[in-house]
Amino acid sequence: xxxxxxxxxxxxxxxxxLTSAEEQALDDWLRADERRQGALLRAEAALAYLxxxxxxxxxxxxxxxxxxxxVWTRRRFLIGGSTLAGLTAIGATGFILTRPAPIEIxxxxxxxxxxxxxDGSVASVNTASDVAVTMADKRRDVRLNDGEAWxxxxxxxxxxxxxxxxxxxxxxxxxxxxxxxxxxxxxVLVTEGVVEAWVEGHEGQRTRIAAGSKSFITDDARxxxxxxxxxxxxxxxxxxxxxxxxxxxxxxxxxxxxNRYNARKIVIDTPALGRESLxxxxxxxxxxxxxxxxxxxxxxxxxxxxxxxxxxx
Numbered sequence: 001x002x003x004x005x006x007x008x009x010x011x012x013x014x015x016x017x018l019t020s021a022e023e024q025a026l027d028d029w030l031r032a033d034e035r036r037q038g039a040l041l042r043a044e045a046a047l048a049y050l051x052x053x054x055x056x057x058x059x060x061x062x063x064x065x066x067x068x069x070x071v072w073t074r075r076r077f078l079i080g081g082s083t084l085a086g087l088t089a090i091g092a093t094g095f096i097l098t099r100p101a102p103i104e105i106x107x108x109x110x111x112x113x114x115x116x117x118x119d120g121s122v123a124s125v126n127t128a129s130d131v132a133v134t135m136a137d138k139r140r141d142v143r144l145n146d147g148e149a150w151x152x153x154x155x156x157x158x159x160x161x162x163x164x165x166x167x168x169x170x171x172x173x174x175x176x177x178x179x180x181x182x183x184x185x186x187x188v189l190v191t192e193g194v195v196e197a198w199v200e201g202h203e204g205q206r207t208r209i210a211a212g213s214k215s216f217i218t219d220d221a222r223x224x225x226x227x228x229x230x231x232x233x234x235x236x237x238x239x240x241x242x243x244x245x246x247x248x249x250x251x252x253x254x255x256x257x258x259n260r261y262n263a264r265k266i267v268i269d270t271p272a273l274g275r276e277s278l279x280x281x282x283x284x285x286x287x288x289x290x291x292x293x294x295x296x297x298x299x300x301x302x303x304x305x306x307x308x309x310x311x312x313x
Contacts, residue, residue, distance in 0.1 A: 005029065005036075005039075006036065006039035006040045006042070006043040007043045009026060009029065009040055009043070010040060010043035010044045013044065013115065013116070014044070037116075037120075040116060041116055041117070041118045041119075041120065042118070044103070044116060044117075044118060045118035045135070101134075102132045102133060102134045102143075103115075103117070103118075103132070103133040103134075103135075104130075104131075104132055105123060105125050105129075105130075105131040105132075105133065105149075106129070106130050106131075107125050107126065107127055107128060107129045107147070108127075108128065109127060109128050109261065109262070109263060110127055110261045110262060110263075110284070110285055111127060111128075112124070112125070112126055112127060112239065112240065112242060113125045114240075117133055117135070117154075118135050119135055119140060119154050119156065119159070120154035121140070121151060121152060121153045121154045121161065122151070122152045123142075123149050123150070123151050124149060124150040124151075124152075124240050125147070125148075125149045126147055126148035126149065126150075126180075126239050126260075127147065127148075127239075127260050127261045127284075128146070128147050128260065129144070129146055129147025129148055129149060130144075130145035130146040130147060131143070131144055131145070131147075131149050132145065136159075137159070138158065138159055139159055139160055139162065140156075140159050140160065140161040140162065141162055141164065142161070142162065142163045142164065143163075143164045143165075144163060144164065144165040144179055144181055144186075146181060147180070147181060148178065148179065148180035148181070148239075149178065149179060150176070150177070150178040150191075150237060150240060151163065151172070151176065151177060151178070151179075152176040152192075153172045153173070153174055153175050153176065153177075153193075154174065155173060155174025156173065156174070157173055160172070160173060161173065163179050165179055165181050165186045166181065166185070166186065166219050167199050167200040167201070167219045167221075168185065168186050168197065168198075168199055168200075168217045168219065169197065169198055169199070169200060170188060170195050170196070170197050171195060171196045171197075172193065172194075172195045172196075173193075174193060175190065175192050175193025175194060175195055175211075176190070176191045176192035176193065177189060177190040177191060177192075177193075177195050177209075178191070178236075178237060182216075184218055184219055184220075185216055185217050185218035185219055186216070186217055187214065187215075187216055188209055188214060188215050188216075188217060189213075189214045189229055189233065189236055189237070190209050190210060190211050190212070190213055190214070191211060191212075191233055191237070192211050193210075193211055194208055194209065194210045194211070195208070195209050196208055196209075197209055197215065197217055197224055198224075199217065199218075199219065199220075199221040201221070202221045205221070205223070205224070207224040207226065208226075209226050212228060212229060212230045212233065213226050213227065213228060213229055214226070214227055214228075214229035214232075214236075215227065232247075235247060238281070239284060242283060242284055242285060243281050243282065243283060243284060244257050244258060244281070244282045244283075244284050245280075245281050246278045246279055246280055246281075246282070247279055248277045248278070248279060249277065249278060250274060250275055250276065250277055250278070251268060251273060251274050251275070251276050251277075251278055251294065251298075251311075252268065252274035252275065254278055254282070254290075255267075255268055255274070255311075257284075258282070258284060258287055258290060259287075260284075261284040261285055262284075262285065262287045263307060264287050264288070264307045264308070264309060265287075265307065265308055265309070266287055266290070266291060266308075266309045266310075266311060267308055267309070267310050267311070268311050268312070269310050269311065269312040270300075270311075270312045270313040272313065273298065273300055273311060273312065273313050276298055280293075287309055288304070288309060291309045291311060294311055295311070298313075299313075300312065300313060301313070
C-alpha cells in the first residue's frame with residue numbers, strides 16, 4: 001500500500017467536492033485494501049497539522065536546497081516522502097503543536113461535501129456551511145459556525161463527540177445525526193443511536209434524543225421538546241444526494257430551501273401560489289427546471305429577469 005496515494009486523495013478531498021467519476025475511483029481504491037481507510041484518515045490528519053503549521057513556509061530546514069521556502073507546500077510534505085515523513089519534517093523545524101489543529105470544513109453556495117474525519121467518523125456538510133473539527137485525546141469537538149451538517153460518529157466511549165452550535169450542545173458516542181443552525185436555535189435530527197442535547201449554562205437539563213426523533217432547540221434554554229421524525233428523515237436529509245424531497249410542503253418552503261443552494265433566486269409574486277402544496281423530488285441545483293415544473297403542474301407563469309426567476313398566477 002502506498003501512502004502517497006492516500007495523500008493525493010486527502011489533498012483532493014480538501015480541495016472541494018469530488019466529481020462522480022472521482023467518487024467512484026475513491027470508493028474503488030478504498031475497497032481494494034481494508035488498510036486504505038486508515039491511511040486516508042492519517043493523511044487528512046497530517047493535512048490538518050500542516051495547515052496549522054504554515055509558518056514553515058518562512059523557515060526552511062538546514063537540509064533544504066530550495067532558494068524560495070514559500071514553495072514548501074503541504075503536497076511536497078505528503079507526496080514523495082509519505083505522510084509520516086511529512087509530519088517528521090514538521091517536528092524537525094521545532095514547530096510544536098500544543099493542541100490538536102482544528103480541521104476546517106467550509107462549503108460554498110451550492111456545494112455539498114462528504115468529509116472523512118481522522119477518528120473514522122464522517123461529516124456530510126451542506127451548502128454555505130462552516131464547520132471546525134478538533135480531535136483531542138479525551139474529546140472530539142465540532143463547532144458548527146454556520147449552515148448544516150450530518151455526522152456519522154465512530155464509536156469511542158473514551159472520547160465523546162460534542163457539536164457546538166451557538167449556545168446549544170449535542171453529545172454522541174457512536175451514532176448519526178444532523179444539526180442545522182437557525183437565527184434563534186438549531187434543528188437536530190437523529191438517524192442512528194441516541195444523542196444528549198442541552199444549552200450552555202443549563203447542563204442539568206440534558207435531554208436525550210433517540211433515532212427517528214427530532215427537536216428544535218432554542219438558545220434561550222426553553223425546555224427541549226422531542227418529536228417523532230420517522231416519516232420525514234429520508235426526505236429531510238435528501239440534500240446529501242443533492243435533492244429536495246417534498247411531501248405536502250408549501251411552495252414557499254420549497255423555494256426557500258432551493259434558494260439556499262443557488263445564486264439564481266426564485267421569487268413568488270403571488271402569495272396564494274406560495275401556499276400551494278407540493279409532492280416530489282427536485283434537484284437543488286436546477287432552479288430553472290424547478291420553475292418549469294411548477295409552471296406545468298400549477299399553471300404558474302414563469303418569468304426570468306437576470307438572476308431572478310419569478311413565479312406568479
